[in-house]
Each structure stands twice: as structure tokens, then as C-alpha cells.
Amino acid sequence: MALEPSSSSNNPCSRSRDRLSWLRCTLRRSQQEAVASSTMTATSDNFFNAYAIFLGASLGQMGWVTGLPQLFGSLAQLLSVWLASHFSRRQFIVACAVLQAVVVLGMGALAAFRPDNAVWLFIGLAVLYQGFINLIQPHWRAWMGMIVPQRRRGAFFASRTRLTMMASLSVFFVGGGILTLTDSMQMAWLGFSLLFSIAAMGRFTSAWLLLQMHDPEPRIAKASGVFKQTFGNFREAWKDKTFRHYSLFVAGMQCMVAISAPFFAVYMLEDLHFTYFEFVLSSVASIVTQFITLRFWGRFSDLYGNRLVMIITSCLIPSLPLLWLFSDNYLYILAIQAFSGLAWSGFTLSTANYLYDIRPFRSDFAIYAALQAALSAGFVFVGAMVGGVIASYAAEFLIWTGLNAWLTNPIFLVFMISTIMRSLVALWFIPRSVEPKARPRPELLTLIFRIRGFNAISGVSLDWLTVAKKKRNKDK
Known part of the structure; x- marks a missing residue:
């Protein structure tokens, strides 16, 4: 079916009646939007924990900073399908992006005014931030999957990922420089205010660019019985033993990672x-x-x-927190971080591909991915809460047991427990893992992953698009 722009639309990409013109305009705006939105995601993915520490978060509150936004984010994805069906898709996405920018501005204001309950206000804003991201994500994925031509999807998202990476790392470096400079002047509050203001301006620009893009199917069919259908899908998927073991493994590993994840920033800073x-x-x-x-x-x-x-990387990941106990030399820390990057990139990619392989043939990959993500978010919340409790009482426990002579920092107890629990998850899964039945392997244009964001502790965040398999010319 040919996709034609609506004559009633007043955005630049839709005014042209030539399909190739509005498509090129929309794809160009999308690439520009990737750069703009990266100024925000680079801040949120990597400075949230540092900001919470600056605001004076306790060790227990650091668990809330990590866990609660993830939990509400997964709930927002469930709400997203029903909510967006009552609005124009493009307008819904743009409205959420604008509100998200306002939330980020609010985070910057906290640094300037420092109210007594600043940490809890920041946690609330972080919940809203993750909520808006997850409200947007399913509909942005469907929008891009509709307008990007199949033959160009691999190249398009590879290019978009490169732009995202360059912009994110640039903002990351600039943010570190701003914070270091202002902190040396005893004005770290100004650095964080500037950093979040830059992030908010990037998101406002992103929203404006999204508004310029054309959506050939602006209205989503109204959804009814979304929640009942979701639980039905989960119940059916859970009957599959391989999917059940896989989901518990991935969610369990992320749970055990969340025990220690908030405290690496605490330890370094x-x-x-x-x-x-x-x-x-x-x-x-x-x-x-x-x-x-x-x-x-x-x-x-x-x-x-x-x-x-999966087996190799799940055996590497448990060692990562333990390695931090042996030295505080800066070059050693850099080597640990590089090693963690090696382990996490393999784990993230293999678990995403494995999920694609084990789903029942011709079933909807989106359903299985969403169910697994929701389960993981719940487990991350539990792990972060447990980590916060352990960190809060670690010092007293080490003194009571006499282990403080060996573990000189209470955070080391959190790292050790995370290592043990990660190892147990890996040992539970390895004998239960199976090689999926042979099926046509996804080619570049059949299953495309794009890098949505990144985190130094828990790896890259992959998003996916499934497309029709590329036809081959047998005569060649």
C-alpha cells in the first residue's frame, strides 16, 4: 500500500505530495533528532547516580534511584498501547518528549535550590523521566518501522547509532569537564544545573524535530482489553520451559547486578x-x-x-564486582571497566538474539521482548532495594563479624554479595540452557538491533526492529 502524506498536515515533511520528498525529509529529521535526543540520554544514563550522590543520597536511597524508575518504566510500556490509541501517534510522542524535557529542567532546578527533600524529589522526577521514555518507545519503534524502507533499514539504523554514539560521548566528555571545573570552584550545583539544562534543550529540540516528521498512519486503532490480553500473552509464553528458564536467567542476572550497580559511582566519587x-x-x-x-x-x-x-559471558560477569576489591589504582580501574565492556556487550547481544531464536516460530517477537523486559524491570527493582538495605547495614555487620579488618570498605560487602549471587544465577542456568532448534538465522535486514543507550556498569541497551526477510536472486 502506498504511503501518502496527509494534505491537512502542516509540518514541512508532509507538505510535499511527492512520496520520495517527504520520506527523505522525514529520515533526515530522524537522524537530526538522534543527535538532539542523545544530549539527554547521555546525561540520564551516566550522571544520574553521580547527581544523586551530589544531592546527598544515602546508600539506601541509591537503591531507590536505580530500582523505582525502572519498575515504573516497565508499567508505562503496558499503559502506552492503550493511552496512545486515544491520540495522534506523532502528537502523543511529541507531547511526551516535551514533558520529559520539562522533567529534566526540574532536575536541574533541584541542583540550584537544594530543598530539604531534594533526593526524593529527584527520585520522583527520575520515575517520570523513565515513564515518558517507555511511553514513547513502542510507538516510535512502530513509526520508524513503517517509514524506513526495508532495503535501507540496516544502513539507516547503523548510521543513526553512529550519530547517537558520537553525540552521546561528546556530551559525556563535556559534562565531565563542566562538572570538574565547577566542582573545583566549589560550585558543583552550577555544573549540574548547566548539564541538565543542556539535556533539556536537546530534548526540546528533539521534540521540535519529531513534530516536523511525517507519520503516514497518524491514528492508532483504539485498543481494548490491553491489560487482560497482556496477562494472557504472559501466561501462554510462560508455559514454554525454555522461555521460562531464559527469562528467569536474564531477569535474575539483572537483579543481582542491580544489587551493586548504584554503588560503583559511590565508590569512585x-x-x-x-x-x-x-x-x-x-x-x-x-x-x-x-x-x-x-x-x-x-x-x-x-x-x-x-x-x-551467553554461557561464556555469564561466567565473566560475576567476577566484575570482585575485581574492584584488589586495587584502587586508576589504570587498574580503567582495565576493569574495559573488561566489563567486553563481557556486557557479548551478554547483551547474545541474550537478545537468543530470545529471537527460542520464541515459537512465526509468533510475535514484540510480545516476548516486552514480557521479558517487564519481568527484568521488576527483578531490577527488587535487586536495587536489597542492595540498598545491604549497603545501609554493611558497616555494622562487618564490625560485628570482625570482617572489617579484611573488607576495609562497607561497599565491598555489597560487591561480594553481588558476585556470589550472580554466580548462583549462572550456575542455575547453564545446565538448563538449550541450543534452540535450527531455524533460518536472522540476516542483517531480517532482525535489526539499534543501540538505544549505554551504561558503564550494565551494558548497552539494545532496541530492535523486525522486518521482512530480504529476497535473494537465485540466478546470481
């Missing part, structure tokens, strides 16, 4: 007294390694299967 720029460089060591090694792991999994990559 509070205990090792890193400058913000040193903090940024240590994170970049992990992030860059993840980007570089994704291609390696992709080729390795094509040769030996995703199950083997």
Missing part, C-alpha cells in the same frame, strides 16, 4: 575521590569497549551459537 572527569573516563573505557566488541561477539555467535556466548 566518595571513596576514591575521583574528579568528575576521571569518573567519565572510567565509564568511557567500558562504553567504548562495548561498542568495539559488539561486532566480534556477533560474528562469534554466528559461528558457535548464542548459547555459548
